Amino acid sequence: MMELLGLSILELCYIAASITFIMGLKMLSSPDKARKGNLIAAYGMGIAILATILFKEELTADKWLNYALILAGLIVGTVIGTRMALKVKMTAMPQMVSFFNGMGGACAAVISLVEFDHLLHTGKVEMSMLIVIILGLIIGGVSFSGSIIAYGKLEGKIGDKALPAGQVINIVLLLVMIGLGVFIAMADTQEALYIYILLGVSLLYGVLFVMPIGGADMPVVISLLNSFTGMAAALGGFLYGNQAMLTGGILVGSAGTILTVLMCTAMNRSLTNVLIGSFGGGGAGASGQSGEQGTVKEISVTDAAILLAYANKVSVVPGYGLAVAQAQHTVHNLEKILDDKGVEMNYAIHPVAGRMPGHMNVLLAEADVPYPKLMEMEDANDDMDNTDVVLVIGANDVVNPAAENDPSSPIYGMPIIDVIKAKNIIVMKRSMGKGYAGIENELFFHDKNRMLFGDAKDSLEKLISEVKNL
């Protein structure tokens, strides 16, 4: 009776947790409820974890070590996780998400390892369980190593490297993984060695899979790996007959996949194209340099300030450079000062500007820029004809006209913010360096364009004081 009561409470808690996950995701899709949604899902998670510890197994004294280790693990994870999450700078949020995602993948892979070992010792091997364990190991492993590479790349610790014949190697690895997986699942007797080889191959595949992908495509990869980990969690749910894991995992798996597709659509490319196309890898940088380059014209801070102060309408196109320079507050100050002078300033947000979709929105929100000032790409482009000055701050690929008129360019087909339609363009950049996709930008050589070199925050501060003096 007591046992049944406990197990019923456990299942009720899992149902409650599943509901909070669904509500949480739903609320995360609307700006005014998002924060509450996140908290609700977090409470649900807490309930599910606590209920598992209390009601899953009868509490017995001889397992004190197990409970002590669970508690220790929870505490260690909480302390480290909270510290990392609170310390991370706004610019580093995307890689932080990638890192935590990798931890989830690793957790799933470790679970598979232990459960395989468990099967080895109990002797009875059900094929369905084996398949689930193998899939969990592969997906978790790929998600872990892939996320860590994505983290390293965004941190700037790992560059874009493409192996010669990288595609072929990846396909071979994929086939080896599938073959080995099928072999283990079908084998009559099990050996631990094979599962470790499979883990090794999965980890290697994750590394080689993300390695050549760079530039504007990194958000897509993180989102994809996110849904991978969701699937790995769902497989764990299958393994333990656990509804909370199953619903939570599948929800993230499918929502993450849709989010990935949404991002690809925003770049007007297919997922396969993103994964195989590998931006910035190999000799992609060579394209787009065919035409004559013309000359780059610089503008002084004073001239730029005059241009801005006497405009009717100014549009800012923010990019990763704004995030790096931590200039979100400064740009908001410029906006307020221009507003005092009767100049209307808004922000044209490209869906994949920065290192993650919505990156710019989050960044500008931090500086209290009001929502209505943030315009999505389509609206911004419709408005471009009426814009006097476009200020491109640390953005490059998202305003590169090559995406529209150079079929040989790796970003060809990606919608861009059509800054050329505006009357004047000022590009604020640290140097003439290439963008993350590693390609030239002919916009810099355009007649209407003037370059303002320097750190974004620095230049903006100078602009502000000049505008004030006018």
Added chain:
Amino acid sequence: MQDLLSLFYENREFIFLIIVSIFLGIEVISNVPAVLHTPLMSGANAIHGVVIIGSIIIMLEASPDNYFALILGFFAVVLGTLNVVGGFVVTNRMLEMFKKKEK
């Protein structure tokens, strides 16, 4: 064939749940504005941290002298907790910024 059929039949309820959840996941986020893409990804990231329950079950079921399971299980708990706690805290930090300027 027989194996596959019984595999399907024995797990029919799970398969049902999986399919319904897939559609639910798609439905739930289909109207998300671009503004919330990053927080949504981050929030979803925290939710798949539910995999931690699997690691807790490992620890609960492991016999106290099975050090292989205990040690790996301990690491799994740490990794899962990092995913859950880090994920929710980062998401909350992102969303805090949105909240300030709602008013």
